[in-house]
Amino acid sequence: MTGKLVTTDVLVIGGGLAGERCAIEAAAAGHEAVILSLVPPRRSHSCAAQGGMQASLANCAKAAGDNATVHFLDTVRGSDWGADQEVANIFAEEAPVAVRELAHFGVPWSRVRGGKNHYFIKGEEVDIEEALENDGLIGQRDFGGTAKWRACYAAAGTGHAALYAVDSEVVRLGITVRDRAEAVALIHDGSRCVGAVVRDLRDGSHFAVMAKATVIATGGYGRIYGQYTSNATINEGTGTSIALDTGIVPLGNMEAVQFHPTTLSPSGILVTEGCRGDGGYLLDKNMERFMVEAEPEKQELASRDVVSRHMQQRMRDGLGVESPFGPHLWLDIRHLGEEHLRTKLLEVWDICRDFVGRNPAKELIPVRPTQHYSMGGVRVNKDGQAYGLSGLFAVGEASCWDMHGFNRLGGNSLSETLVSGRVVGRRVAEYASGHELRTDTGLAFDALAAAEQRAAAWLARSGSGPSVYEIRDAMGETMMHKVGIFRTGDELDEAVAEIGQLLDDCDHAVLRCKDPGVNPELAFALRLKGMLRLAMTVAKGAQARTESRGAHYRSDFPLRNDRDWLSRTLVRWSADDSEPSFSYEPTGIIDLPPGHRGYGSDERIEMTNSLENHNEGVQEEQVRHGRLPSAEEMGSRLNRGAWKAVTG
Numbered sequence: 001m002t003g004k005l006v007t008t009d010v011l012v013i014g015g016g017l018a019g020e021r022c023a024i025e026a027a028a029a030g031h032e033a034v035i036l037s038l039v040p041p042r043r044s045h046s047c048a049a050q051g052g053m054q055a056s057l058a059n060c061a062k063a064a065g066d067n068a069t070v071h072f073l074d075t076v077r078g079s080d081w082g083a084d085q086e087v088a089n090i091f092a093e094e095a096p097v098a099v100r101e102l103a104h105f106g107v108p109w110s111r112v113r114g115g116k117n118h119y120f121i122k123g124e125e126v127d128i129e130e131a132l133e134n135d136g137l138i139g140q141r142d143f144g145g146t147a148k149w150r151a152c153y154a155a156a157g158t159g160h161a162a163l164y165a166v167d168s169e170v171v172r173l174g175i176t177v178r179d180r181a182e183a184v185a186l187i188h189d190g191s192r193c194v195g196a197v198v199r200d201l202r203d204g205s206h207f208a209v210m211a212k213a214t215v216i217a218t219g220g221y222g223r224i225y226g227q228y229t230s231n232a233t234i235n236e237g238t239g240t241s242i243a244l245d246t247g248i249v250p251l252g253n254m255e256a257v258q259f260h261p262t263t264l265s266p267s268g269i270l271v272t273e274g275c276r277g278d279g280g281y282l283l284d285k286n287m288e289r290f291m292v293e294a295e296p297e298k299q300e301l302a303s304r305d306v307v308s309r310h311m312q313q314r315m316r317d318g319l320g321v322e323s324p325f326g327p328h329l330w331l332d333i334r335h336l337g338e339e340h341l342r343t344k345l346l347e348v349w350d351i352c353r354d355f356v357g358r359n360p361a362k363e364l365i366p367v368r369p370t371q372h373y374s375m376g377g378v379r380v381n382k383d384g385q386a387y388g389l390s391g392l393f394a395v396g397e398a399s400c401w402d403m404h405g406f407n408r409l410g411g412n413s414l415s416e417t418l419v420s421g422r423v424v425g426r427r428v429a430e431y432a433s434g435h436e437l438r439t440d441t442g443l444a445f446d447a448l449a450a451a452e453q454r455a456a457a458w459l460a461r462s463g464s465g466p467s468v469y470e471i472r473d474a475m476g477e478t479m480m481h482k483v484g485i486f487r488t489g490d491e492l493d494e495a496v497a498e499i500g501q502l503l504d505d506c507d508h509a510v511l512r513c514k515d516p517g518v519n520p521e522l523a524f525a526l527r528l529k530g531m532l533r534l535a536m537t538v539a540k541g542a543q544a545r546t547e548s549r550g551a552h553y554r555s556d557f558p559l560r561n562d563r564d565w566l567s568r569t570l571v572r573w574s575a576d577d578s579e580p581s582f583s584y585e586p587t588g589i590i591d592l593p594p595g596h597r598g599y600g601s602d603e604r605i606e607m608t609n610s611l612e613n614h615n616e617g618v619q620e621e622q623v624r625h626g627r628l629p630s631a632e633e634m635g636s637r638l639n640r641g642a643w644k645a646v647t648g
């Protein structure tokens, strides 16, 4: 063994918005924090976020009357009643603070212009008078599934602006960042997590970091869908899979996978929902605006799961535009005009010109739905503390906190990263203050030796086995075509069998490059099994959930079933076991009773249990499933009944 050991108070695995905001909170409380990242933090996937960040500031005319309760309502409806309502409420209440804090950190938010403004709403050009006293306030645009204009934005480069500002704070506070460093295993004794084993991607060496508290902030795992994702190539889910490997920490709602309606065809690069928020619309091959008939109320701005399904169905019905890369539909933003595109949607302007050679002020944009967001992740309580392992926390897209349930609303993720980074960061700091650093180095050295052995075993393989990239591509095809927007029992059975076969193939795959140091093929090989295991939890979770909720749509069980499925899927799968094991906990305390979302189908199987009965059992059931106690009592942050004032 050649590895070495370092110690710190707080280890944050991931240098995106969630990880950095969490580290800032811990460092501000006086703790030493170390951030690990696969890439320099400013290249984390958060940088790619485009259209906006939701917070109920009520700064413009179409946002008038907005508040945290309306945001809470939209979020729970958006989640198709899959969210933890207390967490959704904490989130909605704290999002305005997060947006204003970013302004303080230096984010150049687009601003309200007082006086007459031209907007496009539901395809119509309208003039709206913005109050002069609002001139210069943080601007807000419309987004899908919301009752008010709530998305704060910096043109279409919101994530870029936010991440650079937050990273500057990290630099200012002198937080240590180790980039090109990958956490490959958690160090734990079965009840407490004490750090992680890290692989240095610069030279292939390993080291262990022992910490009082460890935070997983590794983002989504969209790359299990191969090329069919808007996610960056680094979104391969190692953080989530090392939590799964423990066999103790469950992942929540893995079958809840979001498909974004408008990614560029064929590359999958995102074209923000802000385009439709600002008045863009979708057309089929006959230039018909099909969303008007499909969703008369919200039209193109129904939630993403609903719009993606209508688009996919349109293409299945032969109304897509044929191309050498398969069918697509059109996004039309020509009517917004060049000035609007070059200011409020600047990044879209650039992306269209650079990646499909089109001028969006004059030409239509070819789009189709693609995997975009992982609602599932490391299951945590409202303090961000993982089930089952004390000292382990998770934030951001890697976590299942769980404010998104089965469908995340656009703009709610950037807010989540900053809100949860702050809220959970505070709890992490408290945990670090209340616990000693464990110094039993035997655990760390054992985990380190196992990681080194795993890398050596890959290099030692010989023969003519399949390439890791062939397996990756096959996984992507299976996931998109059999665990995609529409799912059926038969296709899910096939997907489970195919992923099982790929797991076997992975055991026989052989590397083409045997360099132990800088070797992207080896680095990927070390992640591949974890990706396949995540893919299996998605496919099996979808196979077991015989209902449709949010982004999880079973054509053979098309109704949301609140009688039998008002529950969150939990899956555990130790690295030594051949099969994952599933269990189900109640989604959380319900304050807003299940009902119609306001878009999509109103048909569903009603809940038969009373709310009182449901709520009474929640805490006990969740604790039985591994939930650790939170600093404040369960339910104490629910603003009970506040929604009644909004819904009448």
Ligand SMILES: Cc1cc2nc3c(=O)[nH]c(=O)nc-3n(C[C@H](O)[C@H](O)[C@H](O)COP(=O)(O)OP(=O)(O)OC[C@H]3O[C@@H](n4cnc5c(N)ncnc54)[C@H](O)[C@@H]3O)c2cc1C
Binding pocket: 013, 014, 015, 016, 017, 018, 019, 036, 037, 038, 039, 041, 044, 045, 046, 047, 048, 049, 050, 051, 052, 053, 054, 158, 159, 181, 182, 183, 184, 217, 218, 219, 220, 230, 231, 232, 234, 235, 237, 238, 239, 270, 272, 372, 373, 395, 396, 397, 398, 410, 411, 412, 413, 414, 415, 417
């Ligand atoms: C194209 C695109 C546009 C989007 N636009 C919006 C938007 O407008 N509004 C909105 O609300 N949401 C948007 N989203 C979603 C949102 O950007 C993400 O959900 C969010 O930024 C995730 O932040 P994060 O900090 O959780 O993870 P990330 O930003 O993905 O950061 C993950 C970090 O973990 C590191 N990492 C990963 N694995 C390891 C490991 N094993 N060891 C060490 N480090 C590791 C990475 O290097 C990285 O630093 C968009 C998503 C996409 C794909």
